[in-house]
Amino acid sequence: MTNLMLILLSDNIVYVVLFSRSFAYLTIKDRTPQILTKVIDTLHRHKNEFFEKHGEEGTEAGKKAISLLSKLRNELQTDKPIVPLVEKFVDTDIWNQYLEYQQSLMKESDGKPRWFHSPWLFVECYMYRRIHEALTQSPPIDDFDVFKELKEQNFFESQESIISLCTYLQELMRTIEELDEDQLKNEFFKFLQISLWGNKCDLSLSGGETSSQKNDLISSLEDLKPFILVNDMERLWSLLSKKTREKASVRVDIVLDNSGFELTTDLVLADFLLSSKLATEIHFYGKRIPWFVSDTTIHDFNWLIEQVKHSNHKWVAKCGVDWENCVKMSRLVYHDHIFWTLPHEYCAMSQVAPDLYAELQKADLILFKGDLNYRKLTGDRKWAFTIPFHQALSDFHPAPLCSIRTLKAEIQVGLQPGQGEELAASEPSWLTSGNLFYLQTFVLHLTCGMDGRKHKIEEDEADGIWRNG
Ligand code: F6P
Ligand code: MG
Numbered sequence: 001m002t003n004l005m006l007i008l009l010s011d012n013i014v015y016v017v018l019f020s021r022s023f024a025y026l027t028i029k030d031r032t033p034q035i036l037t038k039v040i041d042t043l044h045r046h047k048n049e050f051f052e053k054h055g056e057e058g059t060e061a062g063k064k065a066i067s068l069l070s071k072l073r074n075e076l077q078t079d080k081p082i083v084p085l086v087e088k089f090v091d092t093d094i095w096n097q098y099l100e101y102q103q104s105l106m107k108e109s110d111g112k113p114r115w116f117h118s119p120w121l122f123v124e125c126y127m128y129r130r131i132h133e134a135l136t137q138s139p140p141i142d143d144f145d146v147f148k149e150l151k152e153q154n155f156f157e158s159q160e161s162i163i164s165l166c167t168y169l170q171e172l173m174r175t176i177e178e179l180d181e182d183q184l185k186n187e188f189f190k191f192l193q194i195s196l197w198g199n200k201c202d203l204s205l206s207g208g209e210t211s212s213q214k215n216d217l218i219s220s221l222e223d224l225k226p227f228i229l230v231n232d233m234e235r236l237w238s239l240l241s242k243k244t245r246e247k248a249s250v251r252v253d254i255v256l257d258n259s260g261f262e263l264t265t266d267l268v269l270a271d272f273l274l275s276s277k278l279a280t281e282i283h284f285y286g287k288r289i290p291w292f293v294s295d296t297t298i299h300d301f302n303w304l305i306e307q308v309k310h311s312n313h314k315w316v317a318k319c320g321v322d323w324e325n326c327v328k329m330s331r332l333v334y335h336d337h338i339f340w341t342l343p344h345e346y347c348a349m350s351q352v353a354p355d356l357y358a359e360l361q362k363a364d365l366i367l368f369k370g371d372l373n374y375r376k377l378t379g380d381r382k383w384a385f386t387i388p389f390h391q392a393l394s395d396f397h398p399a400p401l402c403s404i405r406t407l408k409a410e411i412q413v414g415l416q417p418g419q420g421e422e423l424a425a426s427e428p429s430w431l432t433s434g435n436l437f438y439l440q441t442f443v444l445h446l447t448c449g450m451d452g453r454k455h456k457i458e459e460d461e462a463d464g465i466w467r468n469g
Contacts, residue, residue, distance in 0.1 A: 012381045015120040015410065023410050024120035028076070032127050035293060036073040039131060039146045040066055046144070054140045061138040068134035072127070081112035082126060087136045091338045094352065095129060098122070098343055121380040124292075125343040132289045145290045151300055154260030155307065162264050163313050164216045165194065169268050170315040176275055181241075184276055188240075189233050191269045192404065193221050196228070198265030199257060199370050199406045217265075229407070230389075230414045236365070236402055240278050243364045252279040253363035253399075255340075256286050257370030259300035264308070266369065267323055267332075274331055281331055283363065288336045292372055301334055335359065345379040347394040360398035368401060371408040377401075378411050385420035387413045 017028045043066050050058035075083075084096045102113040102122060115123055136142045155162075172187060179187065194217055243250045252273055254266055266284070273279040286296040305327070309320025326332040339353035350357040360366055368377060378392040389403070392413040412420065 012379075012383055015380050015382060017116045017118060017120050017123055025116075027120070028115060028123060032124070033073055033077055036069060036076070036127075036131070040069050040073075042146050042149065043069070043144075050141055050144075057140060061141040065134050065138040065141065065144075068137060069131065072130050072134065076115050076127065079114050079116045081114050082118060082123070085129065085133055087133050089133075089136060091129075091342060094338075094342060095126075119380065121345070121375055122343045125341070128291050129289075129341065145297070145299065147290045147293050148299075151259045151294055152303070154258075154294065155264070155304060158261035158264070161217055161261060162308075163316055164218060165264065165268050166308070166313070166316040166319040168218050169271060170318055172272075173275055179276075184278075185237050185241075187272065187276070188237055188278065190218065190221060191272045192233055192236070193224070193228075194218070195262075195265045195269045195367075195369070196404045196406065197221075197224060198262035199404065229412070229419070232402065239365060239400060240273075244278055247364070249280040250278065250364050251281045251283065251362060253283040253285065253360060253366045255366065255368045255373055256284050256296045256301075257373060258294040259296040259304060260294060262294075262369070263296050263300065263304055267305075267308075268319070270332060271319065271322060271326070274326065279364075281333065282326075283333045283335060283359075285340060286334060286336050287340050288338050289341050291341050295372075298334060298336055344376075345394075346376050347379065347396040349396065349398075357398055363399040366399050366401040368403045369405070371405050374403050374405040375409055375411055377403060378413060380409075380411060383411065383413045385412055385415040386417055389414040 015022070015024045017024050043062055047059060047062045050062045052058075054061065074080075082099060082102070084099055085092045099113070102118060103111060106113055106117075113122075131146065135144055135146070176184075197217055197220075240250070240252075252270075254270065256263065256266060270279075270282040270284075273282060284301070286298060286301055288297070290297060305320055305323050307320070308316055309324055311317045311320065323332060327334070337353060337356045339349060339356050342352065344352050349360075368374070377396065378389075379394060381392070383392050390397075393401075
Protein backbone atom coordinates (compact mmCIF):
# COMPACT_ATOMS: atom_id res chain seq x y z
CA MET A 1 0.00 0.00 0.00
CA THR A 2 1.41 3.45 -0.86
CA ASN A 3 1.93 6.12 1.74
CA LEU A 4 -0.63 8.25 -0.09
CA MET A 5 -3.24 5.50 0.32
CA LEU A 6 -2.40 5.28 4.00
CA ILE A 7 -2.95 9.04 4.30
CA LEU A 8 -6.33 8.59 2.62
CA LEU A 9 -7.36 5.86 5.02
CA SER A 10 -6.25 7.44 8.27
CA ASP A 11 -8.34 9.62 10.56
CA ASN A 12 -8.44 13.39 10.09
CA ILE A 13 -7.10 12.92 6.60
CA VAL A 14 -5.81 15.82 4.58
CA TYR A 15 -8.07 16.67 1.64
CA VAL A 16 -6.56 15.24 -1.52
CA VAL A 17 -7.61 16.44 -4.96
CA LEU A 18 -8.55 13.04 -6.33
CA PHE A 19 -11.47 12.51 -3.92
CA SER A 20 -13.97 12.16 -6.71
CA ARG A 21 -16.90 14.56 -6.70
CA SER A 22 -15.27 16.50 -3.86
CA PHE A 23 -15.05 20.26 -3.86
CA ALA A 24 -11.26 19.85 -4.01
CA TYR A 25 -11.55 17.88 -7.24
CA LEU A 26 -13.94 20.36 -8.81
CA THR A 27 -11.69 23.23 -7.81
CA ILE A 28 -8.64 21.82 -9.53
CA LYS A 29 -10.51 20.35 -12.50
CA ASP A 30 -12.72 23.36 -13.31
CA ARG A 31 -12.07 26.47 -11.29
CA THR A 32 -8.29 26.73 -11.47
CA PRO A 33 -8.06 26.32 -15.28
CA GLN A 34 -10.79 28.96 -15.53
CA ILE A 35 -8.72 31.30 -13.36
CA LEU A 36 -5.60 30.62 -15.43
CA THR A 37 -7.52 31.39 -18.61
CA LYS A 38 -8.63 34.70 -17.15
CA VAL A 39 -5.05 35.52 -16.19
CA ILE A 40 -3.88 34.81 -19.74
CA ASP A 41 -6.69 36.99 -21.15
CA THR A 42 -5.68 39.79 -18.81
CA LEU A 43 -2.11 39.68 -20.10
CA HIS A 44 -3.39 39.73 -23.69
CA ARG A 45 -5.55 42.76 -22.94
CA HIS A 46 -2.60 44.64 -21.44
CA LYS A 47 -0.16 44.06 -24.25
CA ASN A 48 -0.42 47.66 -25.49
CA GLU A 49 0.24 48.94 -21.99
CA PHE A 50 3.36 46.74 -21.75
CA PHE A 51 4.56 48.15 -25.07
CA GLU A 52 3.86 51.76 -24.08
CA LYS A 53 5.73 51.32 -20.81
CA HIS A 54 8.67 49.18 -21.88
CA GLY A 55 8.73 49.13 -25.69
CA GLU A 56 9.46 45.90 -27.56
CA GLU A 57 10.91 44.37 -24.39
CA GLY A 58 7.52 44.76 -22.72
CA THR A 59 5.76 43.04 -25.62
CA GLU A 60 8.19 40.12 -25.49
CA ALA A 61 7.81 39.85 -21.71
CA GLY A 62 4.02 39.69 -22.09
CA LYS A 63 4.37 36.88 -24.64
CA LYS A 64 6.76 35.00 -22.39
CA ALA A 65 4.43 35.20 -19.38
CA ILE A 66 1.50 34.02 -21.53
CA SER A 67 3.46 31.07 -22.83
CA LEU A 68 4.60 30.05 -19.30
CA LEU A 69 1.03 30.28 -18.02
CA SER A 70 -0.36 28.28 -20.95
CA LYS A 71 2.21 25.61 -20.18
CA LEU A 72 1.15 25.68 -16.52
CA ARG A 73 -2.52 25.22 -17.51
CA ASN A 74 -1.58 22.28 -19.68
CA GLU A 75 0.48 20.65 -16.89
CA LEU A 76 -2.49 20.99 -14.57
CA GLN A 77 -5.12 19.71 -16.98
CA THR A 78 -3.06 16.69 -17.98
CA ASP A 79 -2.09 15.79 -14.39
CA LYS A 80 1.65 16.19 -14.98
CA PRO A 81 4.15 15.87 -12.11
CA ILE A 82 4.54 18.94 -9.95
CA VAL A 83 7.91 20.44 -10.76
CA PRO A 84 10.25 22.47 -8.52
CA LEU A 85 10.27 26.25 -8.76
CA VAL A 86 13.17 27.55 -10.81
CA GLU A 87 13.20 31.31 -10.38
CA LYS A 88 15.12 32.55 -7.34
CA PHE A 89 12.81 34.34 -4.90
CA VAL A 90 12.85 34.60 -1.09
CA ASP A 91 10.71 31.51 -0.62
CA THR A 92 11.92 29.30 -3.52
CA ASP A 93 14.00 26.99 -1.32
CA ILE A 94 11.25 26.54 1.23
CA TRP A 95 8.79 25.69 -1.54
CA ASN A 96 11.15 23.17 -3.11
CA GLN A 97 11.84 21.56 0.26
CA TYR A 98 8.12 21.24 0.77
CA LEU A 99 7.80 19.65 -2.64
CA GLU A 100 10.50 17.12 -1.67
CA TYR A 101 8.53 16.38 1.47
CA GLN A 102 5.42 15.71 -0.61
CA GLN A 103 7.54 13.52 -2.83
CA SER A 104 8.78 11.54 0.19
CA LEU A 105 5.15 10.67 0.97
CA MET A 106 4.83 9.09 -2.45
CA LYS A 107 8.01 7.00 -2.55
CA GLU A 108 6.16 3.79 -3.23
CA SER A 109 4.19 5.03 -6.25
CA ASP A 110 6.02 6.60 -9.20
CA GLY A 111 7.65 9.02 -6.77
CA LYS A 112 6.18 12.19 -8.23
CA PRO A 113 3.40 14.29 -6.75
CA ARG A 114 0.90 15.14 -9.47
CA TRP A 115 -1.82 17.75 -9.70
CA PHE A 116 -4.69 15.36 -9.05
CA HIS A 117 -2.80 13.08 -6.66
CA SER A 118 -1.62 15.57 -4.06
CA PRO A 119 -3.07 17.41 -1.09
CA TRP A 120 -5.53 20.02 -2.26
CA LEU A 121 -4.11 22.85 -0.15
CA PHE A 122 -0.61 22.24 -1.51
CA VAL A 123 -1.68 22.08 -5.16
CA GLU A 124 -3.91 25.12 -4.99
CA CYS A 125 -1.23 27.25 -3.29
CA TYR A 126 1.35 25.94 -5.76
CA MET A 127 -0.78 27.11 -8.68
CA TYR A 128 -0.83 30.71 -7.42
CA ARG A 129 2.89 30.53 -6.65
CA ARG A 130 3.55 29.35 -10.24
CA ILE A 131 1.51 32.27 -11.60
CA HIS A 132 3.81 34.53 -9.64
CA GLU A 133 6.84 32.68 -10.98
CA ALA A 134 5.66 33.14 -14.57
CA LEU A 135 5.62 36.89 -13.98
CA THR A 136 8.96 37.04 -12.16
CA GLN A 137 10.47 35.15 -15.10
CA SER A 138 9.20 37.86 -17.42
CA PRO A 139 10.91 41.16 -16.59
CA PRO A 140 10.23 44.06 -17.03
CA ILE A 141 6.57 43.18 -16.34
CA ASP A 142 7.53 41.13 -13.28
CA ASP A 143 5.65 43.39 -10.86
CA PHE A 144 2.40 43.27 -12.84
CA ASP A 145 -0.46 42.08 -10.60
CA VAL A 146 -2.66 39.96 -12.86
CA PHE A 147 -5.57 40.21 -10.39
CA LYS A 148 -5.40 43.95 -9.76
CA GLU A 149 -8.23 44.86 -12.15
CA LEU A 150 -10.59 42.33 -10.59
CA LYS A 151 -9.86 43.56 -7.07
CA GLU A 152 -10.42 47.16 -8.10
CA GLN A 153 -13.65 46.26 -9.90
CA ASN A 154 -14.92 44.56 -6.74
CA PHE A 155 -14.27 47.78 -4.80
CA PHE A 156 -16.01 50.02 -7.35
CA GLU A 157 -19.02 47.71 -7.69
CA SER A 158 -19.51 47.74 -3.91
CA GLN A 159 -19.71 51.53 -3.66
CA GLU A 160 -23.27 51.71 -2.37
CA SER A 161 -22.54 49.31 0.45
CA ILE A 162 -19.31 51.12 1.24
CA ILE A 163 -21.19 54.42 1.46
CA SER A 164 -23.77 53.01 3.84
CA LEU A 165 -21.07 51.36 5.99
CA CYS A 166 -18.94 54.48 6.27
CA THR A 167 -21.99 56.67 6.92
CA TYR A 168 -23.13 54.32 9.68
CA LEU A 169 -19.67 54.37 11.26
CA GLN A 170 -19.28 58.15 11.09
CA GLU A 171 -22.75 58.74 12.59
CA LEU A 172 -21.94 56.33 15.38
CA MET A 173 -18.71 58.22 16.09
CA ARG A 174 -20.71 61.24 17.20
CA THR A 175 -22.21 59.39 20.16
CA ILE A 176 -19.70 56.61 20.73
CA GLU A 177 -18.45 58.12 24.01
CA GLU A 178 -21.98 58.10 25.40
CA LEU A 179 -22.84 54.48 24.66
CA ASP A 180 -23.45 52.24 27.65
CA GLU A 181 -21.88 48.77 27.88
CA ASP A 182 -24.82 46.98 26.23
CA GLN A 183 -25.03 49.45 23.38
CA LEU A 184 -21.31 49.18 22.76
CA LYS A 185 -21.51 45.39 22.75
CA ASN A 186 -24.37 45.55 20.30
CA GLU A 187 -22.33 47.73 17.93
CA PHE A 188 -19.30 45.44 18.33
CA PHE A 189 -21.44 42.49 17.23
CA LYS A 190 -22.66 44.44 14.21
CA PHE A 191 -19.15 45.29 12.99
CA LEU A 192 -17.99 41.71 13.51
CA GLN A 193 -20.87 40.39 11.43
CA ILE A 194 -20.23 42.97 8.73
CA SER A 195 -16.65 41.76 8.53
CA LEU A 196 -17.88 38.16 8.46
CA TRP A 197 -20.28 38.82 5.60
CA GLY A 198 -17.63 40.82 3.79
CA ASN A 199 -15.86 37.49 3.32
CA LYS A 200 -18.54 36.38 0.85
CA CYS A 201 -16.89 38.65 -1.71
CA ASP A 202 -13.87 36.59 -2.71
CA LEU A 203 -13.02 36.19 -6.34
CA SER A 204 -11.36 32.80 -6.34
CA LEU A 205 -14.57 30.95 -5.47
CA SER A 206 -16.35 32.65 -8.34
CA GLY A 207 -13.49 31.74 -10.68
CA GLY A 208 -12.66 35.41 -11.10
CA GLU A 209 -16.25 36.39 -11.94
CA THR A 210 -17.53 39.53 -10.27
CA SER A 211 -18.49 39.01 -6.62
CA SER A 212 -19.17 42.36 -5.04
CA GLN A 213 -21.50 43.57 -2.29
CA LYS A 214 -24.44 45.41 -3.81
CA ASN A 215 -26.94 45.46 -0.94
CA ASP A 216 -26.97 47.41 2.25
CA LEU A 217 -25.45 44.94 4.70
CA ILE A 218 -26.34 46.72 7.90
CA SER A 219 -30.08 46.42 7.37
CA SER A 220 -29.71 42.72 6.46
CA LEU A 221 -27.76 41.66 9.55
CA GLU A 222 -30.76 40.36 11.52
CA ASP A 223 -32.01 38.30 8.56
CA LEU A 224 -28.57 36.83 8.05
CA LYS A 225 -27.98 35.88 11.67
CA PRO A 226 -29.66 32.43 11.49
CA PHE A 227 -27.02 31.42 8.96
CA ILE A 228 -24.17 31.75 11.43
CA LEU A 229 -23.21 28.21 12.32
CA VAL A 230 -20.99 28.79 15.33
CA ASN A 231 -21.38 32.08 17.05
CA ASP A 232 -18.79 32.98 19.67
CA MET A 233 -19.36 36.73 19.66
CA GLU A 234 -20.29 36.77 23.36
CA ARG A 235 -16.96 35.14 24.26
CA LEU A 236 -15.11 37.60 22.07
CA TRP A 237 -16.83 40.47 23.80
CA SER A 238 -15.98 39.11 27.25
CA LEU A 239 -12.35 38.71 26.23
CA LEU A 240 -11.94 42.17 24.74
CA SER A 241 -13.90 44.11 27.33
CA LYS A 242 -11.93 42.35 30.05
CA LYS A 243 -8.58 43.11 28.40
CA THR A 244 -9.66 46.73 28.05
CA ARG A 245 -10.39 46.91 31.77
CA GLU A 246 -7.11 45.23 32.72
CA LYS A 247 -4.58 46.75 30.32
CA ALA A 248 -3.65 50.22 29.12
CA SER A 249 -2.89 48.98 25.62
CA VAL A 250 -4.83 46.28 23.81
CA ARG A 251 -3.60 44.94 20.50
CA VAL A 252 -5.87 43.19 17.99
CA ASP A 253 -4.26 41.52 14.97
CA ILE A 254 -6.28 40.87 11.82
CA VAL A 255 -4.97 38.34 9.33
CA LEU A 256 -6.52 39.77 6.20
CA ASP A 257 -8.16 37.94 3.37
CA ASN A 258 -9.71 39.66 0.36
CA SER A 259 -9.22 43.20 -0.84
CA GLY A 260 -12.11 45.36 -2.12
CA PHE A 261 -15.32 45.20 -0.11
CA GLU A 262 -14.01 42.72 2.49
CA LEU A 263 -10.96 44.85 3.27
CA THR A 264 -13.26 47.86 3.68
CA THR A 265 -15.31 45.95 6.26
CA ASP A 266 -12.08 45.03 8.09
CA LEU A 267 -10.92 48.64 8.15
CA VAL A 268 -14.34 49.72 9.41
CA LEU A 269 -14.13 47.08 12.17
CA ALA A 270 -10.60 48.25 13.05
CA ASP A 271 -11.73 51.88 13.15
CA PHE A 272 -14.62 50.95 15.45
CA LEU A 273 -12.30 48.99 17.79
CA LEU A 274 -9.95 51.97 18.05
CA SER A 275 -12.67 54.60 18.40
CA SER A 276 -14.53 52.62 21.04
CA LYS A 277 -11.22 52.03 22.86
CA LEU A 278 -11.74 48.29 22.76
CA ALA A 279 -8.29 48.25 21.17
CA THR A 280 -5.41 50.71 21.09
CA GLU A 281 -3.58 49.27 18.09
CA ILE A 282 -4.55 47.07 15.17
CA HIS A 283 -2.02 45.04 13.17
CA PHE A 284 -2.99 43.80 9.73
CA TYR A 285 -1.26 40.98 7.83
CA GLY A 286 -1.49 40.80 4.05
CA LYS A 287 0.11 38.78 1.27
CA ARG A 288 3.55 39.46 -0.20
CA ILE A 289 2.46 38.33 -3.69
CA PRO A 290 -0.89 38.27 -5.57
CA TRP A 291 -2.79 35.32 -4.10
CA PHE A 292 -6.07 33.41 -4.53
CA VAL A 293 -7.23 36.14 -6.92
CA SER A 294 -8.57 38.68 -4.45
CA ASP A 295 -6.25 38.50 -1.42
CA THR A 296 -4.86 41.77 -0.11
CA THR A 297 -1.31 42.94 -0.86
CA ILE A 298 0.33 46.13 0.43
CA HIS A 299 -0.47 47.74 -2.89
CA ASP A 300 -4.20 46.92 -2.50
CA PHE A 301 -4.18 48.16 1.08
CA ASN A 302 -2.66 51.53 0.20
CA TRP A 303 -4.73 51.83 -2.97
CA LEU A 304 -7.98 51.23 -1.13
CA ILE A 305 -7.27 53.80 1.60
CA GLU A 306 -6.35 56.32 -1.11
CA GLN A 307 -9.60 55.64 -3.01
CA VAL A 308 -11.69 55.96 0.12
CA LYS A 309 -9.92 59.20 1.02
CA HIS A 310 -10.70 60.70 -2.39
CA SER A 311 -14.35 59.64 -2.46
CA ASN A 312 -16.97 62.24 -3.39
CA HIS A 313 -19.02 61.12 -0.45
CA LYS A 314 -18.13 63.10 2.65
CA TRP A 315 -18.41 60.25 5.18
CA VAL A 316 -16.48 57.85 3.01
CA ALA A 317 -13.75 60.45 2.49
CA LYS A 318 -13.69 61.12 6.24
CA CYS A 319 -13.06 57.40 6.87
CA GLY A 320 -10.17 57.49 4.36
CA VAL A 321 -8.58 60.48 6.08
CA ASP A 322 -8.96 58.85 9.51
CA TRP A 323 -7.46 55.56 8.31
CA GLU A 324 -4.53 57.31 6.71
CA ASN A 325 -3.87 59.18 9.96
CA CYS A 326 -4.11 55.99 11.97
CA VAL A 327 -1.52 54.40 9.65
CA LYS A 328 0.76 57.42 10.13
CA MET A 329 0.40 57.19 13.90
CA SER A 330 0.96 53.41 13.87
CA ARG A 331 -2.43 52.74 15.35
CA LEU A 332 -3.06 50.75 12.18
CA VAL A 333 0.03 48.76 11.21
CA TYR A 334 0.38 46.68 8.04
CA HIS A 335 2.74 43.66 7.91
CA ASP A 336 3.41 41.09 5.27
CA HIS A 337 5.39 37.90 5.54
CA ILE A 338 6.22 35.24 3.01
CA PHE A 339 4.77 32.54 5.30
CA TRP A 340 1.22 33.54 4.38
CA THR A 341 1.84 32.42 0.78
CA LEU A 342 3.53 29.13 1.61
CA PRO A 343 1.56 25.87 1.50
CA HIS A 344 2.15 25.08 5.19
CA GLU A 345 -0.62 24.70 7.71
CA TYR A 346 -0.42 27.15 10.59
CA CYS A 347 0.68 24.60 13.18
CA ALA A 348 4.04 24.64 11.32
CA MET A 349 4.45 28.40 11.73
CA SER A 350 6.53 28.30 14.90
CA GLN A 351 9.14 26.20 13.07
CA VAL A 352 8.94 27.64 9.55
CA ALA A 353 8.46 31.31 10.48
CA PRO A 354 9.37 31.80 14.17
CA ASP A 355 9.64 35.58 13.69
CA LEU A 356 6.03 35.78 12.50
CA TYR A 357 4.87 33.51 15.31
CA ALA A 358 6.64 35.77 17.82
CA GLU A 359 4.93 38.82 16.30
CA LEU A 360 1.50 37.20 16.62
CA GLN A 361 2.25 36.35 20.24
CA LYS A 362 2.19 40.08 21.01
CA ALA A 363 -1.53 40.26 20.19
CA ASP A 364 -4.31 40.15 22.75
CA LEU A 365 -6.58 38.71 20.09
CA ILE A 366 -6.02 37.52 16.52
CA LEU A 367 -8.85 37.53 13.98
CA PHE A 368 -8.27 35.24 11.00
CA LYS A 369 -10.38 36.24 8.03
CA GLY A 370 -11.72 33.89 5.40
CA ASP A 371 -11.84 30.37 4.14
CA LEU A 372 -8.24 29.80 3.17
CA ASN A 373 -7.06 30.90 6.62
CA TYR A 374 -9.57 28.46 8.13
CA ARG A 375 -8.23 25.64 5.97
CA LYS A 376 -4.67 26.42 7.05
CA LEU A 377 -5.68 26.77 10.70
CA THR A 378 -7.33 23.35 10.69
CA GLY A 379 -4.73 21.71 8.43
CA ASP A 380 -7.31 21.19 5.64
CA ARG A 381 -8.30 17.91 7.23
CA LYS A 382 -11.48 15.93 7.21
CA TRP A 383 -12.20 16.44 10.90
CA ALA A 384 -15.37 15.20 12.55
CA PHE A 385 -17.76 18.17 12.67
CA THR A 386 -17.88 18.00 16.45
CA ILE A 387 -14.11 18.24 17.03
CA PRO A 388 -13.50 21.41 19.08
CA PHE A 389 -11.83 24.21 17.15
CA HIS A 390 -8.87 24.34 19.55
CA GLN A 391 -8.18 20.66 18.87
CA ALA A 392 -8.20 21.17 15.10
CA LEU A 393 -5.61 23.92 15.55
CA SER A 394 -3.08 21.19 16.47
CA ASP A 395 -1.08 23.27 18.94
CA PHE A 396 -1.18 26.53 17.00
CA HIS A 397 -1.91 29.10 19.68
CA PRO A 398 0.24 32.23 19.53
CA ALA A 399 -2.56 34.16 21.30
CA PRO A 400 -6.34 33.91 21.70
CA LEU A 401 -7.66 33.61 18.18
CA CYS A 402 -10.88 33.65 16.28
CA SER A 403 -11.77 32.58 12.77
CA ILE A 404 -14.27 34.73 10.88
CA ARG A 405 -15.16 32.90 7.74
CA THR A 406 -17.96 32.20 5.32
CA LEU A 407 -17.93 28.51 4.53
CA LYS A 408 -16.56 27.75 1.07
CA ALA A 409 -14.84 24.42 1.57
CA GLU A 410 -15.72 21.08 3.13
CA ILE A 411 -13.80 21.62 6.34
CA GLN A 412 -15.96 22.34 9.34
CA VAL A 413 -15.34 21.82 13.05
CA GLY A 414 -16.83 22.99 16.33
CA LEU A 415 -20.44 21.99 15.59
CA GLN A 416 -22.87 20.68 18.19
CA PRO A 417 -23.61 16.94 18.09
CA GLY A 418 -26.20 16.39 15.39
CA GLN A 419 -25.82 19.86 13.88
CA GLY A 420 -23.87 18.65 10.83
CA GLU A 421 -26.33 15.80 10.31
CA GLU A 422 -29.27 18.20 10.55
CA LEU A 423 -27.74 20.45 7.92
CA ALA A 424 -27.00 17.46 5.72
CA ALA A 425 -30.62 16.31 6.01
CA SER A 426 -31.99 19.71 5.00
CA GLU A 427 -29.48 20.01 2.14
CA PRO A 428 -27.81 16.64 1.44
CA SER A 429 -24.98 18.18 -0.52
CA TRP A 430 -24.23 21.03 1.92
CA LEU A 431 -20.52 20.25 1.98
CA THR A 432 -19.75 17.88 -0.81
CA SER A 433 -21.52 18.93 -3.97
CA GLY A 434 -19.43 21.95 -4.74
CA ASN A 435 -22.77 23.67 -5.12
CA LEU A 436 -21.22 27.09 -5.02
CA PHE A 437 -24.45 28.97 -4.53
CA TYR A 438 -25.19 26.99 -1.42
CA LEU A 439 -21.67 27.14 -0.08
CA GLN A 440 -21.28 30.78 -0.73
CA THR A 441 -24.60 31.99 0.44
CA PHE A 442 -25.91 30.09 3.37
CA VAL A 443 -23.39 28.56 5.69
CA LEU A 444 -21.29 30.80 7.89
CA HIS A 445 -18.88 30.22 10.63
CA LEU A 446 -17.73 32.48 13.38
CA THR A 447 -15.83 30.74 16.08
CA CYS A 448 -13.37 31.54 18.76
CA GLY A 449 -10.68 29.13 19.84
CA MET A 450 -8.21 29.67 22.60
CA ASP A 451 -6.09 26.74 23.22
CA GLY A 452 -2.84 25.54 24.55
CA ARG A 453 -0.99 22.49 25.51
CA LYS A 454 2.26 24.41 25.76
CA HIS A 455 0.64 27.27 27.68
CA LYS A 456 -1.14 26.43 30.87
CA ILE A 457 -4.80 27.05 30.24
CA GLU A 458 -7.34 27.78 32.89
CA GLU A 459 -11.01 28.34 32.38
CA ASP A 460 -12.28 31.57 33.77
CA GLU A 461 -15.36 30.40 35.63
CA ALA A 462 -16.95 33.81 35.66
CA ASP A 463 -17.26 34.29 31.93
CA GLY A 464 -16.23 31.01 30.37
CA ILE A 465 -13.24 32.52 28.59
CA TRP A 466 -10.12 30.47 28.02
CA ARG A 467 -6.95 32.33 28.69
CA ASN A 468 -3.25 31.70 28.70
CA GLY A 469 -1.99 31.19 32.23
O1 F6P B 1 -10.62 27.40 -3.61
C1 F6P B 1 -10.30 27.12 -2.32
C2 F6P B 1 -10.73 28.16 -1.39
O2 F6P B 1 -10.21 28.08 -0.10
C3 F6P B 1 -12.19 28.11 -1.35
O3 F6P B 1 -12.57 27.23 -0.43
C4 F6P B 1 -12.54 29.54 -1.44
O4 F6P B 1 -13.24 29.62 -2.60
C5 F6P B 1 -11.33 30.32 -1.74
O5 F6P B 1 -10.36 29.40 -1.90
C6 F6P B 1 -10.80 31.32 -0.84
O6 F6P B 1 -11.72 31.89 -0.01
P1 F6P B 1 -11.31 33.06 0.97
O7 F6P B 1 -11.07 34.24 0.13
O8 F6P B 1 -12.48 33.19 1.88
O9 F6P B 1 -10.09 32.60 1.70
MG1 MG C 1 -9.21 35.13 -0.41
